[in-house]
Amino acid sequence: xxxxxxxxxxxxxxxxxxxxxxxxxxxxxxxxxxxxxxxxxxxxxxxxxxxxxxxxxxxxxxxxxxxxxxxxxxxxxxxxxxxxxxxxxxxxxxxxxxxxxxxxxxxxxxxxxxxxxxxxxxx
Amino acid sequence: xxxxxxxxxxxxxxxxxxxxxxxxxxxxxxxxxxxxxxxxxxxxxxxxxxxxxxxxxxxxxxxxxxxxxxxxxxxxxxxxxxxxxxxxxxxxxxxxxxxxxxxxxxxxxxxxxxxxxxxxxxx
DNA sequence: AACATATGTGCATGTGTGTGCATGATTGCA
DNA sequence: TGCAATCATGCACACACATGCACATATGTT
Numbered sequence: 318x319x320x321x322x323x324x325x326x327x328x329x330x331x332x333x334x335x336x337x338x339x340x341x342x343x344x345x346x347x348x349x350x351x352x353x354x355x356x357x358x359x360x361x362x363x364x365x366x367x368x369x370x371x372x373x374x375x376x377x378x379x380x381x382x383x384x385x386x387x388x389x390x391x392x393x394x395x396x397x398x399x400x401x402x403x404x405x406x407x408x409x410x411x412x413x414x415x416x417x418x419x420x421x422x423x424x425x426x427x428x429x430x431x432x433x434x435x436x437x438x439x440x
Numbered sequence: 441x442x443x444x445x446x447x448x449x450x451x452x453x454x455x456x457x458x459x460x461x462x463x464x465x466x467x468x469x470x471x472x473x474x475x476x477x478x479x480x481x482x483x484x485x486x487x488x489x490x491x492x493x494x495x496x497x498x499x500x501x502x503x504x505x506x507x508x509x510x511x512x513x514x515x516x517x518x519x520x521x522x523x524x525x526x527x528x529x530x531x532x533x534x535x536x537x538x539x540x541x542x543x544x545x546x547x548x549x550x551x552x553x554x555x556x557x558x559x560x561x562x563x
Numbered sequence: 564a565a566c567a568t569a570t571g572t573g574c575a576t577g578t579g580t581g582t583g584c585a586t587g588a589t590t591g592c593a
Numbered sequence: 594t595g596c597a598a599t600c601a602t603g604c605a606c607a608c609a610c611a612t613g614c615a616c617a618t619a620t621g622t623t
Contacts, residue, residue, distance in 0.1 A: 344482075344486055348480075350481075359467075362473065367458065382460045418559035421555060421559055426556070428552070432544060436545055
């Protein structure tokens with residue numbers, strides 16, 4: 318085994334014992350909980366995919382396709398907007414929403430990478 | 441551009457308009473919402489990292505390090521166990537828990553891949 | 564058997580949030 | 594200006610769930 322590879326393995330398996338506070342901070346830095354709590358929801362995840370596949374639509378058009386009330390859809394979309402998950406623009410009295418797929422995909426990819434790194438502490 | 445590459449691009453960008461029901465089913469198949477709703481929680485995500493870094497511990501030992509009551513920690517761990525996020529074994533009257541890091545990392549990686557594929561419907 | 568320790572569980576409480584209705588605000592149109 | 598359409602928001606209600614206490618259960622010890 319090469320020296321370089323051995324060192325890399327040591328670094329990767331460096332076993333650290335984090336206490337509660339350290340875990341708190343690491344999770345906070347590497348896992349965007351508010352984002353995931355917004356996305357990992359039956360209605361909102363459905364909305365994201367729906368917008369990603371159907372393109373830009375108004376709140377009214379979207380709400381027609383969902384069992385929830387229009388005001389409920391409006392609030393869900395507003396929440397997703399605050400997390401940059403969807404984009405919106407106002408045209409007259411209508412508000413058009415569309416998925417911000419890149420952000421969602423990136424967030425999931427980042428989380429996967431970070432969790433992989435965080436949990437691979439061996440032991 | 442090669443014919444093969446052109447076809448791949450077409451497939452990847454094939455634009456499909458899913459209705460509510462189809463989105464519901466696709467999300468259900470490709471995003472394990474119950475799993476993420478279990479993991480994406482301030483206390484439970486902390487527990488996972490804590491166990492991943494500190495190795496196997498009893499409920500009492502774990503609870504000493506957390507602000508929550510021991511019974512609360514017990515219930516959180518039991519929930520994580522039901523999603524295969526942690527492993528446990530009973531030794532005498534003590535219950536030892538440890539992180540099932542592989543499952544967590546795999547789930548996040550799968551979700552990232554699936555979301556990337558689901559949301560890359562162009563448009 | 565009697566007691567101590569570790570954990571599970573029933574219960575009450577508080578908090579967050581999803582939901583729909585009613586209403587207000589904004590914009591377009593006649 | 595008056596009216597209709599679209600959306601935002603205040604409000605009440607329901608429900609899920611996190612929490613801690615008290616107690617039950619299981620196991621070890623004397």
